[in-house]
Amino acid sequence: MINGVMMTLAGMLVIVITLGLSPSAAYAQAETVCIECHAAQTGRTGEPVRQWQTSIHAENGISCHNCHGGDPKDTPNAMSPARGFLGAPKEADIPAFCGQCHVGIKVEYLASAHGKALGRGGPTCVTCHGSHGIKRVTLDIINEKTCSQCHSYERAAEIKEAMRLTERHITDIGAQLGKLKGKGIETEAQEKKLFSERNRYHRLFHDVDTGRVKAESAGINKELEKIDGWLTGFADTFYKRKLAGGIAVGSALLAALLFHLLMKTYE
Numbered sequence: 001m002i003n004g005v006m007m008t009l010a011g012m013l014v015i016v017i018t019l020g021l022s023p024s025a026a027y028a029q030a031e032t033v034c035i036e037c038h039a040a041q042t043g044r045t046g047e048p049v050r051q052w053q054t055s056i057h058a059e060n061g062i063s064c065h066n067c068h069g070g071d072p073k074d075t076p077n078a079m080s081p082a083r084g085f086l087g088a089p090k091e092a093d094i095p096a097f098c099g100q101c102h103v104g105i106k107v108e109y110l111a112s113a114h115g116k117a118l119g120r121g122g123p124t125c126v127t128c129h130g131s132h133g134i135k136r137v138t139l140d141i142i143n144e145k146t147c148s149q150c151h152s153y154e155r156a157a158e159i160k161e162a163m164r165l166t167e168r169h170i171t172d173i174g175a176q177l178g179k180l181k182g183k184g185i186e187t188e189a190q191e192k193k194l195f196s197e198r199n200r201y202h203r204l205f206h207d208v209d210t211g212r213v214k215a216e217s218a219g220i221n222k223e224l225e226k227i228d229g230w231l232t233g234f235a236d237t238f239y240k241r242k243l244a245g246g247i248a249v250g251s252a253l254l255a256a257l258l259f260h261l262l263m264k265t266y267e
């Protein structure tokens with residue numbers, strides 16, 4: 001129990017540190033005794049290192065001991081339960097294992113049709129995301145190979161379709177804001193808004209409730225349209241300013257030319 005609480009605290013600390021400081025690659029790949037010893041092994045104990053190296057977790061400084069516990073600095077006691085080592089989780093324990101850090105997702109998953117079927121043929125986190133080679137998510141995770149293992153793909157396709165338009169909308173707006181920012185234009189408020197809508201959207205999936213996904217997507221799209229409105233309004237004023245700027249420069253040139261001609265007539 002105490003161990004569980006400590007792991008949760010350690011996990012939260014790791015998240016705060018990684019999200020707050022965005023660690024350098026050097027920190028993310030910091031050598032530990034876990035990596036040192038396991039990298040030298042082949043098969044089921046060595047393979048996790050190879051897969052983990054290119055994962056989103058490695059990129060964010062989440063190492064073996066952050067998930068599995070244990071002492072990353074003390075070779076003889078590294079895998080001692082007294083140092084918080086959890087071992088490899090059994091299938092039914094996986095949601096709680098990942099939920100050490102992904103707390104909200106664990107709650108939503110457990111309440112869903114998938115979570116209710118945990119241990120009775122339902123998918124766990126690693127069925128869809130993998131365990132060591134986990135990558136940043138995209139809608140491609142919903143595909144025929146993964147989602148037709150247990151039921152018809154039709155249901156999966158329907159939920160994917162409901163999410164696809166919203167995803168495209170988010171990507172488009174992100175690209176447009178990125179371009180304006182590149183030109184030194186103040187976009188922070190709009191980016192914050194997009195960030196919160198993107199989070200809202202990414203959290204939708206684990207309920208696996210197509211009706212709710214559709215309703216929520218409509219709400220998210222409404223908010224996204226407000227950012228679209230801002231972008232259009234901005235493009236308009238930007239164009240007008242450019243036009244006004246052009247007229248001002250043109251007038252100045254014309255004045256200079258007239259002055260020059262005038263001087264000439266006096267010479």
Ligand code: HEC
Nearest residue numbers: 033034037045064065068069070071072075078079087088
């Ligand atoms: C000195 C070498 C060495 C070090 C250090 C080491 N391991 Fe291991 N680890 C092993 C070997 C060997 C096995 C396989 C043993 C077995 O199957 O009983 C193993 C097994 C495991 C397993 C699978 C356990 C299971 O239940 O199947 C996990 C998870 C693991 N190690 C994680 C870690 C973590 C995390 C650390 C660092 C905190 C670590 N190891 C440090 C050698 C090491």
Ligand code: HEC
Nearest residue numbers: 034038044045048049052057062063064067088089126131
């Ligand atoms: C994001 C969390 C996470 C990280 C980080 C992680 N693991 Fe694991 N690991 C798991 C899960 C979940 C399982 C059990 C499910 C499975 O085998 O797919 C597992 C299983 C294992 C096993 C047992 C494999 C088997 O086939 O029996 C070993 C060994 C292991 N991990 C070692 C490591 C080592 C070494 C690292 C660091 C390079 C590491 N893990 C990093 C989540 C993680």
Ligand code: HEC
Nearest residue numbers: 095098102106109123124125128137138139141142202205
């Ligand atoms: C049935 C497949 C499936 C299961 C089971 C599943 N996920 Fe996901 N997960 C997805 C899909 C699909 C997405 C992303 C969809 C999108 O937003 O593009 C996702 C998104 C995520 C994200 C990114 C969310 C964000 O806010 O950016 C995380 C983290 C995540 N899942 C972790 C978990 C964890 C932890 C569990 C177990 C408690 C789990 N997933 C169970 C399919 C699954």
Ligand code: HEC
Nearest residue numbers: 011015056060062066067098100101125129131135136137
């Ligand atoms: C020790 C804390 C910790 C544990 C345990 C953990 N994660 Fe993560 N996870 C993170 C952090 C930190 C990130 C990177 C932050 C981010 O970009 O969202 C991340 C990112 C992810 C992403 C990509 C999110 C995205 O935005 O695309 C997925 C998917 C994911 N984790 C799934 C899992 C799964 C599945 C497990 C269990 C096998 C797990 N995580 C265990 C901390 C953890």
Ligand code: HEC
Nearest residue numbers: 113117121122123141142146147149150155156159208209
């Ligand atoms: C390991 C088996 C398994 C996998 C893999 C799986 N599912 Fe499921 N799914 C279930 C079970 C079990 C249920 C609940 C019982 C039922 O409704 O058939 C379910 C139900 C659903 C439902 C209906 C939920 C509801 O409330 O009516 C949707 C939608 C769904 N899954 C989507 C997906 C998607 C999308 C994927 C792939 C990313 C996927 N599933 C992968 C086992 C699985």
